[in-house]
Amino acid sequence: MKPHRLRMTHNLLLAYGMYKKMEVYRPHPAQDKEMAQFHAPDYVEFLQRLTPENSKEYLHQLQKFNLGPYTDCPVFDGLYEFCQLYTGGSIDGAMKLNHGMVDIAINWAGGLHHAKKSEASGFCYVNDIVLAILELLKYHARVLYIDIDIHHGDGVEEAFYTTDRVMTVSFHKFGDFFPGSGDLKDDGSGKGKKYSINFPLNDGIDDKSYMAVFKPVIQKVMDVYRPGAVVLQCGADSLTGDRLGCFNLTLKGHGECVKFVKSFGLPLLVLGGGGYNIRNVSRCWTYETSVLLDHPISNNIPYNDFFQYYGPDFKLHLTASDMHNLNPKEDLEKTKVSILESLRSIEHAPSVQMQQVPPDMYLLDDAAALEDARDPDIRETQRDVDKRIDKETEFYEDDNDNDKHEPEPPSRPSRHTKSVASTAASTSNVASDNEGKSS
Numbered sequence: 001m002k003p004h005r006l007r008m009t010h011n012l013l014l015a016y017g018m019y020k021k022m023e024v025y026r027p028h029p030a031q032d033k034e035m036a037q038f039h040a041p042d043y044v045e046f047l048q049r050l051t052p053e054n055s056k057e058y059l060h061q062l063q064k065f066n067l068g069p070y071t072d073c074p075v076f077d078g079l080y081e082f083c084q085l086y087t088g089g090s091i092d093g094a095m096k097l098n099h100g101m102v103d104i105a106i107n108w109a110g111g112l113h114h115a116k117k118s119e120a121s122g123f124c125y126v127n128d129i130v131l132a133i134l135e136l137l138k139y140h141a142r143v144l145y146i147d148i149d150i151h152h153g154d155g156v157e158e159a160f161y162t163t164d165r166v167m168t169v170s171f172h173k174f175g176d177f178f179p180g181s182g183d184l185k186d187d188g189s190g191k192g193k194k195y196s197i198n199f200p201l202n203d204g205i206d207d208k209s210y211m212a213v214f215k216p217v218i219q220k221v222m223d224v225y226r227p228g229a230v231v232l233q234c235g236a237d238s239l240t241g242d243r244l245g246c247f248n249l250t251l252k253g254h255g256e257c258v259k260f261v262k263s264f265g266l267p268l269l270v271l272g273g274g275g276y277n278i279r280n281v282s283r284c285w286t287y288e289t290s291v292l293l294d295h296p297i298s299n300n301i302p303y304n305d306f307f308q309y310y311g312p313d314f315k316l317h318l319t320a321s322d323m324h325n326l327n328p329k330e331d332l333e334k335t336k337v338s339i340l341e342s343l344r345s346i347e348h349a350p351s352v353q354m355q356q357v358p359p360d361m362y363l364l365d366d367a368a369a370l371e372d373a374r375d376p377d378i379r380e381t382q383r384d385v386d387k388r389i390d391k392e393t394e395f396y397e398d399d400n401d402n403d404k405h406e407p408e409p410p411s412r413p414s415r416h417t418k419s420v421a422s423t424a425a426s427t428s429n430v431a432s433d434n435e436g437k438s439s
């Protein structure tokens with residue numbers, strides 16, 4: 001998981017001029033107490049303490065928490081700070097949605113769906129998605145989670161497996177493929193029975209086949225479950241040409257999922273995820289940002305800092321390969337029908353007694369501890385205004401431009417205005433420090 005792909009994405013977004021249509025925020029670094037809303041405190045504390053230098057002293061804990069050599073979760077310099085920022089970005093997005101400050105929030109640095117309560121897994125250390133959903137649940141009776149990464153969204157499913165307040169829907173490759181879970185028959189338990197949905201797929205699925213199952217399933221989920229907010233994980237390893245993935249989706253197919261989910265007009269948190277062909281990851285998330293903004297962009301990649309990566313054609317869109325689609329129409333239809341049947345048996349959206357709204361996540365912590373953790377170079381305003389980054393001058397002049405803040409709170413956009421928050425910007429700054437040190 002190369003943090004460099006986030007910098008490339010952000011750079012391409014800027015080159016296309018999309019920052020003019022968005023509000024861009026610097027995420028707050030999530031604190032240990034916030035992470036411990038889901039994760040075991042000893043696991044969080046260990047992540048905080050761990051460095052490449054001291055890791056040899058903690059062989060037992062490394063094994064216990066699935067970190068370090070011999071795992072797919074390497075220890076690298078700045079690991080905890082990296083977790084703090086991508087997690088803070090997703091929590092911030094959820095809070096802005098909760099307060100009606102934005103209609104759509106994007107954190108391309110987030111979406112690390114494999115992390116478990118006490119265990120890192122598949123390049124995922126802290127599960128920002130679970131934490132963001134917990135935040136959304138303070139204001140919404142039901143939250144829908146949709147996962148289009150090629151891998152099963154196991155960490156999120158596991159966290160909400162026994163509740164009907166979160167429905168998880170994952171489309172993924174299944175069968176001799178990481179993480180191995182996500183069978184059709186795994187559909188939740190107890191009160192959560194039928195509220196976990198898994199659509200197992202095979203190699204080579206193309207746009208047309210994917211749409212033929214994605215749209216009817218999501219339509220039915222929306223009709224039956226009636227969520228108050230939606231979290232969409234847009235892992236880009238389901239694209240054609242991915243180094244780990246084996247699907248054959250183009251940007252248009254992948255982006256059509258985003259467009260379809262957006263069409264329901266619900267508060268929407270859009271997150272990144274996997275993606276191991278970095279030039280295609282940045283293409284994908286840039287295109288999907290344009291879809292979310294209803295702002296068509298040219299197929300010609302504009303000049304940017306990483307322009308040479310996009311050769312030889314310098315085009316945004318991808319062409320599907322001629323790989324064989326191992327998903328026969330009849331099989332897809334059978335799985336689809338089975339899921340629709342199961343959804344039919346959920347007659348009504350479950351209601352919950354909403355009690356007093358708990359405080360926002362990072363207000364749980366005392367202000368002093370939060371202040372300690374803040375970078376003294378980053379000036380902050382009141383939390384509502386928080387880490388808004390100046391749009392006019394950002395990134396084009398000297399390095400200090402990003403740190404400007406606006407003294408007045410921004411006028412709150414109405415629920416009907418187009419307004420998208422992205423936290424990719426500042427995370428990519430941090431990510432650059434880690435470049436080349438993680439896998």
Ligand SMILES: [Zn+2]
Binds near residue numbers: 149151235237274275
């Ligand atoms: Zn993945």
